[in-house]
Amino acid sequence: xxxxxxxxxxxxxxxxxxxxFALVGQMVQPKKFAGIFAAAPAxxxxxxxxxxxxxxPAAGHASALGMIAGAFGMLAYCCVMVFTLRRMxxxxxxxxxxxxxxxxxxxxxxxxxx
Amino acid sequence: xxxxxxxxxxxxxxxxxxxxxxxxxxxxESKPRDFAIxxxxxxxISVIAGLVSLAYGPxxxxxxxxxxxxxxxALTLIEKKKGEGPADADAQGGILGSIGMIxxxxxxxxxxxxxxxxxxxxxxxxxxxxxxxxxxxLLRRAWPRVxx
Numbered sequence: 256x257x258x259x260x261x262x263x264x265x266x267x268x269x270x271x272x273x274x275x276f277a278l279v280g281q282m283v284q285p286k287k288f289a290g291i292f293a294a295a296p297a298x299x300x301x302x303x304x305x306x307x308x309x310x311x312p313a314a315g316h317a318s319a320l321g322m323i324a325g326a327f328g329m330l331a332y333c334c335v336m337v338f339t340l341r342r343m344x345x346x347x348x349x350x351x352x353x354x355x356x357x358x359x360x361x362x363x364x365x366x367x368x369x
Numbered sequence: 370x371x372x373x374x375x376x377x378x379x380x381x382x383x384x385x386x387x388x389x390x391x392x393x394x395x396x397x398e399s400k401p402r403d404f405a406i407x408x409x410x411x412x413x414i415s416v417i418a419g420l421v422s423l424a425y426g427p428x429x430x431x432x433x434x435x436x437x438x439x440x441x442x443a444l445t446l447i448e449k450k451k452g453e454g455p456a457d458a459d460a461q462g463g464i465l466g467s468i469g470m471i472x473x474x475x476x477x478x479x480x481x482x483x484x485x486x487x488x489x490x491x492x493x494x495x496x497x498x499x500x501x502x503x504x505x506x507l508l509r510r511a512w513p514r515v516x517x
Contacts, residue, residue: 262419269415270408273439277407281399284390286455287516290462291501293443296473298415299434300490303477306427307486314427315486319478321431326474329435329467336440337460341372345448345456349441360432368428 261309268301294329324363325356332356389506398450406442414438435470461516462505469501 280292299322307315335355340348414436422430440463448456473493480489508516 258423262416262423265415265419266412270410270412273407273411274404277404277439277443278396278399282391282393282395284388284392286458287462288389288502288505290459291466291469291505292462293440293459294437294463294466294470294501296434296470296494296497297439298411298418298436299470299473299477300494302415302418302434303481304486304490306422307481307489310427312482312485315481315489316478317427318422318431318434319474319481321428322434322474323471323478325432325435326467326470328432329437329470330464332437332440333460333463333467337457337464338372340444340453340457340460345444345453346441349437349444349460353437356437360435364429364432 261305265302265305268305269298272297272301294333320367321364324367325360327363328356328358328360331359389502403446406446407439410439410442431474435467435474465501465504465508466497468504469497472500473497 276292276295276297280289280295283289283292303315303318303322306318332352332355336349336352339351342348343351414433418430418433418436420430421433440460444456444459447459473496476493476496477489480492483489484492505516
């Protein structure tokens, strides 16, 4: 029950953080600079704060290790997406590149945990 | 779609504002529905990360803290409102943001057990902002045809 309440709290905090970063991204110019905020660690700030506060620094340390692998996947995803976006519409172009995130993030996690 | 045309539109999207600035009036352009969509995506990925952490441990759950869940929604909204050029420019900026994200995660990894949550997260957020913005300014100066 406690875990489910924490997940609900995580959802509210994560959603709010995403909106806050999106708001800043909307206000800043030029557009390429604003794009930085599209890849902001909004969900991570909220989730890691809750993880460290409730489960201790060791859990936060482990989560951050997983996040390093995920962030490498994100970097590969963004690089590929720039090319897919120029050939397809935004929704399709950004979805088609998703397996790249999975491949790089998965490979990173495997490297960190073996 | 013609990749060359999108690339050219991306360049002209930034042509009007070369300096980094803040336009508070831009808030008025966004509708509550846009933020509701972003909130829903952010909340969903937070729940997924939490559930995966419960089932497979924090290391696997941590992967999803850097999942590009918001990208499809954000880019679709930008493409609908402002066109392909600004969406392409936004995606390019995402590359720099994700490099900053690696530094963010690395800072939390190194600092969580030493400095505690508020200090480690604060420092990580500052590192993300400094690295991403610094890279943008550096690339704009070194490679103005692409980043200018």
